[in-house]
Amino acid sequence: MLFNSIIYILFLSIVVLAFYIFPSRIRWIWLLIASVGYYLSFIPIFILLLGGLTVINYFLAKWLAKIPEEKTSVLFILAILINLLVLSFFKYFNILFPGNQIHLYSVSLFIGNEPINKMILPLGLSYFTFTLLSYLIEIKRKNILPEKHFGYFSLYLFFFPKIAQGPIERPQQLIPQLHQNRRFNYTMLVEGLKLMLWGYFKKLVVADRLAIYVNAIYNNSEKHNGTTLLVATIFYAFQIYADFSGYTDIARGSAKLFGFDLMDNFKRPYFATSIKEFWNRWHITFSTWLRDYIFLPLAYYLSGRMKKTSYLFISTENWIYLIVSITTFGICGIWHGVGWNYLFWGVLFGIYLTYSNWAKGFHKNLRKLLHVKKTSPYLLFYKMLTTFMLVLLGWVFFRAATLTEATKIIGKIFTSAGAVFYHSPYDLIYSIIGILLLIILDSKREFFNNRFSILYSRYQGVRIAGIVTIVIIILLIGVFDGGQFIYFQY
Amino acid sequence: MERSYINQVVRFFLRLVLILFLVLIIDRGVGMILSHYYFHQHRGEESKITFIIDSTVADVVIFGSSRADHHYVPEIFENRLHYSCFNAGADGNYLLYSYALFNTIVKRYSPKLIIFDIRPYELGNIASEYDRLSILLPYYQKYPEIRHVIELRGPFEKFKHISYIYSYNSLIFQILKGNLGSGKSEGPELKGYTPLNKTMVPEKIGTWDICDIPVDNNKVNLVKDIISTCKKKNIELIFVHSPIWITMQKSNCHNILADICSENGIRYIDMSNDSTFINRPDYFEDISHLNDKGARIFSNMLSDKISHPY
Numbered sequence: 001m002l003f004n005s006i007i008y009i010l011f012l013s014i015v016v017l018a019f020y021i022f023p024s025r026i027r028w029i030w031l032l033i034a035s036v037g038y039y040l041s042f043i044p045i046f047i048l049l050l051g052g053l054t055v056i057n058y059f060l061a062k063w064l065a066k067i068p069e070e071k072t073s074v075l076f077i078l079a080i081l082i083n084l085l086v087l088s089f090f091k092y093f094n095i096l097f098p099g100n101q102i103h104l105y106s107v108s109l110f111i112g113n114e115p116i117n118k119m120i121l122p123l124g125l126s127y128f129t130f131t132l133l134s135y136l137i138e139i140k141r142k143n144i145l146p147e148k149h150f151g152y153f154s155l156y157l158f159f160f161p162k163i164a165q166g167p168i169e170r171p172q173q174l175i176p177q178l179h180q181n182r183r184f185n186y187t188m189l190v191e192g193l194k195l196m197l198w199g200y201f202k203k204l205v206v207a208d209r210l211a212i213y214v215n216a217i218y219n220n221s222e223k224h225n226g227t228t229l230l231v232a233t234i235f236y237a238f239q240i241y242a243d244f245s246g247y248t249d250i251a252r253g254s255a256k257l258f259g260f261d262l263m264d265n266f267k268r269p270y271f272a273t274s275i276k277e278f279w280n281r282w283h284i285t286f287s288t289w290l291r292d293y294i295f296l297p298l299a300y301y302l303s304g305r306m307k308k309t310s311y312l313f314i315s316t317e318n319w320i321y322l323i324v325s326i327t328t329f330g331i332c333g334i335w336h337g338v339g340w341n342y343l344f345w346g347v348l349f350g351i352y353l354t355y356s357n358w359a360k361g362f363h364k365n366l367r368k369l370l371h372v373k374k375t376s377p378y379l380l381f382y383k384m385l386t387t388f389m390l391v392l393l394g395w396v397f398f399r400a401a402t403l404t405e406a407t408k409i410i411g412k413i414f415t416s417a418g419a420v421f422y423h424s425p426y427d428l429i430y431s432i433i434g435i436l437l438l439i440i441l442d443s444k445r446e447f448f449n450n451r452f453s454i455l456y457s458r459y460q461g462v463r464i465a466g467i468v469t470i471v472i473i474i475l476l477i478g479v480f481d482g483g484q485f486i487y488f489q490y
Numbered sequence: 491m492e493r494s495y496i497n498q499v500v501r502f503f504l505r506l507v508l509i510l511f512l513v514l515i516i517d518r519g520v521g522m523i524l525s526h527y528y529f530h531q532h533r534g535e536e537s538k539i540t541f542i543i544d545s546t547v548a549d550v551v552i553f554g555s556s557r558a559d560h561h562y563v564p565e566i567f568e569n570r571l572h573y574s575c576f577n578a579g580a581d582g583n584y585l586l587y588s589y590a591l592f593n594t595i596v597k598r599y600s601p602k603l604i605i606f607d608i609r610p611y612e613l614g615n616i617a618s619e620y621d622r623l624s625i626l627l628p629y630y631q632k633y634p635e636i637r638h639v640i641e642l643r644g645p646f647e648k649f650k651h652i653s654y655i656y657s658y659n660s661l662i663f664q665i666l667k668g669n670l671g672s673g674k675s676e677g678p679e680l681k682g683y684t685p686l687n688k689t690m691v692p693e694k695i696g697t698w699d700i701c702d703i704p705v706d707n708n709k710v711n712l713v714k715d716i717i718s719t720c721k722k723k724n725i726e727l728i729f730v731h732s733p734i735w736i737t738m739q740k741s742n743c744h745n746i747l748a749d750i751c752s753e754n755g756i757r758y759i760d761m762s763n764d765s766t767f768i769n770r771p772d773y774f775e776d777i778s779h780l781n782d783k784g785a786r787i788f789s790n791m792l793s794d795k796i797s798h799p800y
Contacts, residue, residue: 006646006650007646183495184495184498184499184502185498186498186501186502189502190505425663426660426663429663430660430663464505464508464509467509468509468512468513468516471513472513472516472517472520472655475517475653475655475656476520476655476658476659476662477659477662478659479660480624480650480659481621481624
């Protein structure tokens with residue numbers, strides 16, 4: 001039951017309607033049933049795995065909070081290891097057992113069962129595991145107490161708008177909301193629907209349209225020239241952004257219909273003026289997870305261990321930044337997929353961050369030398385463009401099937417010019433229209449946040465006209481045969 | 491229940507109804523405009539489909555994908571068989587599409603001969619072929635005889651057609667192009683045939699292993715329906731596998747089709763690896779398609795086989 005399917009809209013309508021009809025004390029049960037039902041609509045057998053993890057972690061967390069502090073470390077490490085081992089087992093199953101004969105079945109209410117003849121990563125397991133780790137770490141840090149109510153704990157993990165693809169919710173953020181009595185709230189409901197509409201626009205009009213060209217080119221990259229590959233890579237940058245942020249908008253919008261606020265994942269990342277800022281705007285719940293649970297603790301640990309002021313003429317602070325950045329982003333790469341290209345993609349961002357940190361002083365001096373103000377629009381534009389190009393380079397590794405293919409594509413981009421390939425000019429035109437609409441609307445939010453608002457205009461007529469226009473644009477140029485969301489596989 | 495609470499609920503539903511009503515009105519208006527201009531196109535792929543559905547009265551009609559479109563020269567069939575002929579092949583569209591067009595044609599009249607160009611895995615279950623049926627969406631409202639084919643796309647297809655715009659999704663520029671320029675159709679003298687003029691760079695003859703494509707029962711039923719309709723209407727029917735550069739492994743799908751044909755006394759002509767075309771790159775534009783030179787030779791050979799069956 002993908003978010004971009006009619007069955008999801010029907011499912012959501014029924015669940016929301018019943019949620020407000022049921023008395024508040026049993027609403028959590030209804031939401032939990034709906035969430036489990038939602039999960040069962042993919043590959044049902046995996047519910048046993050997620051259910052098992054829920055039970056184990058519920059008791060581990062309670063135990064962790066109960067035992068004396070000096071004894072928590074062993075249990076904590078054990079708990080973390082259990083979750084990571086399960087995730088790794090499924091993530092690397094096909095490498096550990098090549099040629100396995102696992103038979104799974106996906107379910108479709110109206111089509112029937114469809115066989116899958118290889119092991120695939122259980123839907124949402126990465127997000128589920130990271131949510132659990134976050135929960136355990138926060139308990140270990142004594143920032144929260146373990147949730148006593150097994151039902152609410154399960155709902156925190158299984159809540160259907162976020163189970164498949166995040167946002168990776170922190171326990172402090174979501175669990176208290178689950179306990180609160182939710183009443184029908186007109187403003188929240190309307191806001192949720194608008195967010196969903198915007199999400200569908202990004203997914204159907206932009207992401208799925210761009211996917212047609214990107215898939216055609218990247219699936220036959222050896223046959224295309226550098227110009228075509230460059231265009232496909234630029235398209236991919238917008239495709240993945242529109243796809244994932246579109247999904248997040250639909251997820252957040254769906255949650256708002258029940259009165260819950262999920263964390264935001266994207267803040268117009270291609271307007272970032274540095275790689276650091278890019279990660280503050282891209283997949284925010286994941287990047288902050290990495291920051292809070294890997295980057296900062298590791299930096300803190302190393303600063304306690306590396307006593308000298310410098311090593312090999314490089315300051316300790318710089319060494320720590322290098323080690324921590326590369327480790328954190330290496331993990332980020334591995335989390336995204338099995339393959340050297342993903343690891344390289346992650347490490348590349350670690351290198352970017354280290355360079356920008358080490359060269360901070362140099363850039364400052366250069367700016368002063370050239371008499372360029374920090375707030376100069378030209379400088380900001382230049383920084384925005386270079387950041388985008390560096391991110392673009394990373395996307396080649398992310399999208400290519402292997403590291404070798406990625407290096408070949410980059411080689412071609414720099415050496416083999418030629419005419420841009422297209423099968424149908426219309427796909428290119430619709431793709432460019434989609435990108436332009438996305439850039440215009442994002443620019444408006446980035447630079448003129450409180451002005452020229454359409455969906456949030458103070459005039460009701462403008463708001464309604466805006467909603468109707470977006471629906472008509474989706475019907476006119478949206479792609480309705482598009483596939484699943486890119487981040488489902490991670 | 492508090493009054494303000496009820497007010498909020500009522501307000502929400504009233505706004506929702508208002509927005510849905512506005513969407514419906516605009517959808518109808520825009521959809522009708524698009525429909526008008528769609529069916530008035532005089533060039534492009536869409537105008538060919540409309541012509542096939544509405545106007546063709548040829549004695550011989552050829553159905554199939556791009557391989558039909560580029561392999562069958564109507565002029566040669568006309569000269570050799572002394573029947574009028576139209577090539578209804580279309581790039582990237584296969585049995586499901588051909589079946590829909592077949593239905594519209596046999597509802598209007600009975601051609602003397604129908605040729606289906608097929609691939610050995612024609613009856614295979616290939617999801618993208620259902621997506622490709624989107625090319626027929628504009629005909630859903632107007633031609634009830636093809637609705638059941640379009641509805642094979644998914645369980646919600648009929649509900650999607652509540653929207654008028656949906657049928658013309660992503661067609662604005664095609665409609666614009668089809669309505670601009672001269673009023674004369676593109677290449678009417680070719681009768682649906684699109685010649686390819688390049689010659690392929692010789693490459694090693696590979697093998698396509700297509701044995702593991704599962705059989706699509708929908709398609710098996712469609713083939714049976716085509717055969718029974720042709721029998722009822724006394725239309726001669728031939729399934730043809732035209733030449734290809736690659737050596738094809740015979741698949742389950744191929745065997746099933748051959749069996750159905752033999753059970754029903756329908757001719758199945760397999761020229762996929764005919765010796766005339768083997769190792770002749772000058773007859774091909776690429777591994778799947780004959781060029782005009784190859785197409786003319788093939789059309790002559792096939793006409794011979796049709797006129798002299800034994």
